[in-house]
Amino acid sequence: TRIAVVISGSGSNLQAIIDACADGGIPGRIVGVISNRGEAFGLTRAADAGIPAITLSAEKGESRESYDARLAAQLDALETDLVVLAGFMRILSPALVQKFAGRMLNIHPSLLPKYTGLDTHRRAMAAGDREHGCSVHFVTEELDGGPVILQAKVPIFADDSIEALTQRVHTQEHRIYPLVVKWFCEGRLTMTEQAALLDGERL
Numbered sequence: 001t002r003i004a005v006v007i008s009g010s011g012s013n014l015q016a017i018i019d020a021c022a023d024g025g026i027p028g029r030i031v032g033v034i035s036n037r038g039e040a041f042g043l044t045r046a047a048d049a050g051i052p053a054i055t056l057s058a059e060k061g062e063s064r065e066s067y068d069a070r071l072a073a074q075l076d077a078l079e080t081d082l083v084v085l086a087g088f089m090r091i092l093s094p095a096l097v098q099k100f101a102g103r104m105l106n107i108h109p110s111l112l113p114k115y116t117g118l119d120t121h122r123r124a125m126a127a128g129d130r131e132h133g134c135s136v137h138f139v140t141e142e143l144d145g146g147p148v149i150l151q152a153k154v155p156i157f158a159d160d161s162i163e164a165l166t167q168r169v170h171t172q173e174h175r176i177y178p179l180v181v182k183w184f185c186e187g188r189l190t191m192t193e194q195a196a197l198l199d200g201e202r203l
């Protein structure tokens with residue numbers, strides 16, 4: 001399985017997947033990393049792992065469709081089987097989502113369907129939630145709304161800080177994202193109209 005990882009920032013999830021591929025745990029290969037930000041630390045992580053990495057910046061005033069067409073061209077050039085969004089901070093156009101339907105994954109730092117969008121850790125704390133977490137899901141046209149594949153829960157403590165909670169969630173992200181990528185590469189995951197299936201069973 002030829003995996004392309006698309007990022008904007010630190011790339012700690014990218015690192016977790018790089019490590020899982022190196023361990024032989026994932027029957028696939030990261031063939032490229034694409035970042036929309038030139039300063040993303042994930043580009044350094046890719047370089048350190050010997051993975052081709054490119055920066056694809058949006059031009060001033062460029063439309064979403066135009067940017068996404070350029071992104072699609074890069075993904076095509078890599079002969080991508082699976083697109084892994086890992087902290088990519090852009091919303092995707094319907095055309096790009098449809099092109100990779102059933103083979104594009106995202107990780108979101110909340111227990112979906114709770115807290116789609118940004119600032120999830122602060123919102124979960126502000127709501128007085130006792131638990132929080134992260135979700136890996138198939139990407140569809142609905143923002144953070146595609147079928148959920150796997151979630152991990154963490155507690156929110158009475159005297160918690162956003163920093164501690166963020167770190168706690170991140171630790172879980174680094175467990176579940178490589179596992180889901182592994183399932184995909186093993187051919188065990190499929191997306192239907194409204195559900196994700198593992199070995200044919202609804203998740």
Ligand code: GRF
Pocket residue numbers: 007009010011012013014086087088107108109134173
């Ligand atoms: C993660 O919290 C992920 O859930 C969100 O963006 C963050 C990316 O972190 N989509 P990193 O770049 O993988 O360290």
